[in-house]
Amino acid sequence: MATVNVYLDKQEYGKDKVRLLKVHKDTNVHRVDDLTIRCLLSGSSFTTSYTEASNKAVVATDSIKNTCYVLAKSSKVVDTLELFAAELANHFLDTYRWVEGAHVTIHRHRWARMIIDGKEHNHSFWRDGDETRQTDIFIKRGPNCKGRRTVELKSSIADLLVLKTTGSSFEDFVRDEYTTLPETKDRILSTCVDATWEFNVPAVDSAKLLPTLAQIPFNTIYDSVRDVTCDTFAKDESASVQATLYKMATRSINNWKWLERVSYALPNKHFFAVDLKYFRGTKNLQEHADVYQPVADPSGLISATVARSLTARL
Numbered sequence: 122m123a124t125v126n127v128y129l130d131k132q133e134y135g136k137d138k139v140r141l142l143k144v145h146k147d148t149n150v151h152r153v154d155d156l157t158i159r160c161l162l163s164g165s166s167f168t169t170s171y172t173e174a175s176n177k178a179v180v181a182t183d184s185i186k187n188t189c190y191v192l193a194k195s196s197k198v199v200d201t202l203e204l205f206a207a208e209l210a211n212h213f214l215d216t217y218r219w220v221e222g223a224h225v226t227i228h229r230h231r232w233a234r235m236i237i238d239g240k241e242h243n244h245s246f247w248r249d250g251d252e253t254r255q256t257d258i259f260i261k262r263g264p265n266c267k268g269r270r271t272v273e274l275k276s277s278i279a280d281l282l283v284l285k286t287t288g289s290s291f292e293d294f295v296r297d298e299y300t301t302l303p304e305t306k307d308r309i310l311s312t313c314v315d316a317t318w319e320f321n322v323p324a325v326d327s328a329k330l331l332p333t334l335a336q337i338p339f340n341t342i343y344d345s346v347r348d349v350t351c352d353t354f355a356k357d358e359s360a361s362v363q364a365t366l367y368k369m370a371t372r373s374i375n376n377w378k379w380l381e382r383v384s385y386a387l388p389n390k391h392f393f394a395v396d397l398k399y400f401r402g403t404k405n406l407q408e409h410a411d412v413y414q415p416v417a418d419p420s421g422l423i424s425a426t427v428a429r430s431l432t433a434r435l
């Protein structure tokens with residue numbers, strides 16, 4: 122049989138699911154950052170590790186894991202996910218001159234402070250839900266100027282589960298021989314929010330990268346996107362998930378000049394009013410509904426990205 126010609130099209134490698142808890146003990150009111158980190162390295166020097174079984178250029182994934190802990194110890198910015206991710210990624214580019222790209226993803230898991238005897242406790246926490254904050258940074262060495270860095274940076278909220286009991290309708294959609302869904306002026310709206318916002322970061326020299334990023338108020342932007350998401354969800358007289366999504370994304374782009382694009386993926390988690398007419402003619406549909414069946418699957422899925430248009434660029 123003739124041998125087919127192939128080439129190594131893409132590659133990146135590193136450590137995934139590095140678990141790390143940083144406790145900030147600068148005062149006796151401790152703070153915690155509970156992180157799961159992925160660090161992936163890429164570059165043409167790694168080609169031979171795949172094609173010729175040569176490990177000469179390979180930084181062991183075990184060393185990559187260790188680097189996460191060493192930098193977490195010295196870093197002053199672990200509590201700003203984006204800056205810690207940038208510090209890690211830039212470290213690999215600065216340390217190993219043959220690394221061309223460093224891709225770091227960090228998830229932060231929730232720990233809310235316990236309220237004990239009516240007061241926030243100094244060092245005890247509880248897990249108040251599945252929601253995570255995430256960031257994803259890909260830093261590349263400039264092609265002609267090796268000290269130059271280009272940055273793709275985005276941050277996210279994942280798994281923020283929300284529900285409202287009124288203020289949502291769905292009418293005037295296509296009706297044909299496949300349609301059974303009645304129009305409704307008042308329904309339950311529930312979704313598990315995945316929101317992602319992409320930053321506009323200029324290419325800079327390696328030494329200027331962290332100071333440049335430090336000018337962006339990442340934590341405030343995160344709080345703001347989360348607030349806008351919840352505020353819009355609660356207050357919008359929603360005509361559809363699509364229309365509410367668009368309002369959420371547009372508000373955040375308007376609020377923050379650093380944001381280039383805002384995306385949402387919103388499952389429409391259905392709650393159907395149970396038809397109780399079989400039980401002594403009990404009315405529970407449309408305006409009478411107050412007993413619902415949550416439906417785990419299937420759900421709708423509405424996703425869209427809203428981008429800053431070039432004419433509106435600052």
Ligand SMILES: O=c1[nH]c(=O)c2[nH]c(=O)[nH]c2[nH]1
Binds near residue numbers: 291360363
């Ligand atoms: O907000 C909605 N958008 C849809 O596209 C859709 N389709 C559907 O069955 N219910 C809904 N709800």
